[in-house]
Amino acid sequence: MEFRYATHPDQAQAFTTSELRQHYLMEDLFIAGETKLIYSMEDRTVIGGIQPSGEPVTLETHEHLKAAYFLERREVGIFNIGGQGSITVDGQTYQLENKDCLYVGKGNKELLFSSEATDSPAKFYLFSAPAHTAYPTQYAAFKEVEGDHLGSSEQANERVLRRFIHLEGIKSCQIVMGVTALKQGSVWNSMPTHTHHRRMEAYLYFDLDANARMFHLMGRPDETRHLVMKNEQAVLSPPWSIHCGSATNNYAFIWAMAGENQTFTDMDQVAMDELR
Numbered sequence: 001m002e003f004r005y006a007t008h009p010d011q012a013q014a015f016t017t018s019e020l021r022q023h024y025l026m027e028d029l030f031i032a033g034e035t036k037l038i039y040s041m042e043d044r045t046v047i048g049g050i051q052p053s054g055e056p057v058t059l060e061t062h063e064h065l066k067a068a069y070f071l072e073r074r075e076v077g078i079f080n081i082g083g084q085g086s087i088t089v090d091g092q093t094y095q096l097e098n099k100d101c102l103y104v105g106k107g108n109k110e111l112l113f114s115s116e117a118t119d120s121p122a123k124f125y126l127f128s129a130p131a132h133t134a135y136p137t138q139y140a141a142f143k144e145v146e147g148d149h150l151g152s153s154e155q156a157n158e159r160v161l162r163r164f165i166h167l168e169g170i171k172s173c174q175i176v177m178g179v180t181a182l183k184q185g186s187v188w189n190s191m192p193t194h195t196h197h198r199r200m201e202a203y204l205y206f207d208l209d210a211n212a213r214m215f216h217l218m219g220r221p222d223e224t225r226h227l228v229m230k231n232e233q234a235v236l237s238p239p240w241s242i243h244c245g246s247a248t249n250n251y252a253f254i255w256a257m258a259g260e261n262q263t264f265t266d267m268d269q270v271a272m273d274e275l276r
């Protein structure tokens with residue numbers, strides 16, 4: 001498990017490109033047969049990827065969690081961004097197709113991740129946060145979740161935002177999580193941009209062409225910085241930071257938040273005039 005400490009906006013102002021990447025970018029999340037986890041001090045979230053290949057992969061606890069098992073005091077939201085796969089939670093198996101979601105609550109001891117076929121492995125993206133109570137494990141199929149149609153082709157930001165784990169959907173203690181997919185020809189996400197001082201957020205960009213690049217914007221609204229990102233990389237957004245971007249192609253992204261509240265619409269909108 002890798003660790004990322006929380007950063008102050010004044011520090012971020014002085015970060016070089018490589019320091020920005022070191023603190024906020026999460027690369028190589030999907031490695032065959034492995035579990036990659038990053039513990040962020042931003043709301044004590046754990047973000048990572050599991051790509052099973054051959055044998056099922058178990059989500060193990062870590063010595064720094066000081067927990068008998070990973071979900072002893074945590075909950076986790078999981079999306080499959082790869083081929084068909086399954087997750088077995090304390091003996092109960094859930095099949096996940098591409099972009100399907102599984103929420104697993106506090107107290108579940110054994111999580112086993114499997115791919116249906118090694119030539120098109122499942123890729124499980126995980127976002128975990130501390131939990132105060134146990135909510136039931138719940139599965140949601142991508143095709144059954146209705147989305148909000150946002151943006152327009154004129155503004156190059158026509159997209160469908162689907163909420164999976166949220167106050168009116170799958171119940172959780174802290175996690176709010178979903179997928180936004182951009183239409184062909186649209187490249188901008190989350191613009192006009194926002195912050196939410198009550199919650200941190202992470203974006204995982206996927207379904208982006210291998211040669212395309214995402215120019216992700218972060219920082220205080222009046223001190224923006226950018227990170228150049230590739231397909232299947234994720235980025236941390238501290239509560240004080242904007243988070244939006246534009247890519248050289250369309251793509252999808254999983255957004256996940258944890259913190260003070262779960263009100264999706266509780267955002268501090270940033271006026272275009274404030275951006276620097």
Ligand SMILES: O=C(O)C(=O)C[C@H](O)C(=O)CO
Nearest residue numbers: 159161180189190191201255
């Ligand atoms: O397309 C969008 O706009 C988003 O998906 C925005 C994210 O959901 C977000 O940043 C929520 O706070």
Ligand SMILES: [Zn+2]
Nearest residue numbers: 194196201243
């Ligand atoms: Zn946000």
